[in-house]
Amino acid sequence: MRVSEYPGLTRAQERKIKLAVEGTCELCREYFALPLLEIHRISRRVYREMGRDPSKRILVVCGPCHEHIHRLPVRVKDQRAMVARRRYFVRQDIRKALGYIPKPYSPPKTPLSEMYEEYFYHFPPGSFRLGG
Ligand SMILES: [Zn+2]
Ligand SMILES: [Zn+2]
Numbered sequence: 394m395r396v397s398e399y400p401g402l403t404r405a406q407e408r409k410i411k412l413a414v415e416g417t418c419e420l421c422r423e424y425f426a427l428p429l430l431e432i433h434r435i436s437r438r439v440y441r442e443m444g445r446d447p448s449k450r451i452l453v454v455c456g457p458c459h460e461h462i463h464r465l466p467v468r469v470k471d472q473r474a475m476v477a478r479r480r481y482f483v484r485q486d487i488r489k490a491l492g493y494i495p496k497p498y499s500p501p502k503t504p505l506s507e508m509y510e511e512y513f514y515h516f517p518p519g520s521f522r523l524g525g
Pocket of ligand 1: 418419420421422454455456457458459
């Protein structure tokens with residue numbers, strides 16, 4: 394019996410996040426069957442500068458490690474270091490599972506005509522001639 398620390402997270406999302414870390418506990422680095430892994434939510438009160446990226450607020454841990462994090466407790470700073478050590482694709486997969494798309498990765502496509510309009514707005518034809 395465990396209380397969900399991440400209300401609103403669907404079973405499918407939870408599964409995707411566990412798959413993103415390839416079924417390993419992010420604390421002890423052991424492999425576990427997916428149902429044995431738990432989603433730990435890093436305390437937000439302390440971790441203020443986390444920003445909007447929800448992948449930075451969670452850790453995937455096994456039961457014993459999860460208990461350890463709360464009982465000890467593991468410092469938020471250290472939990473954060475674990476998040477920072479994630480490989481690029483793991484991070485991407487967790488973000489995807491949470492439905493978070495960071496802005497720099499999805500630039501809106503500007504049609505060519507708009508680009509020209511923009512250009513002529515700043516440099517209208519004939520703007521280089523001196524008026525007289
Ligand atoms: Zn563990
Ligand atoms: Zn927890």
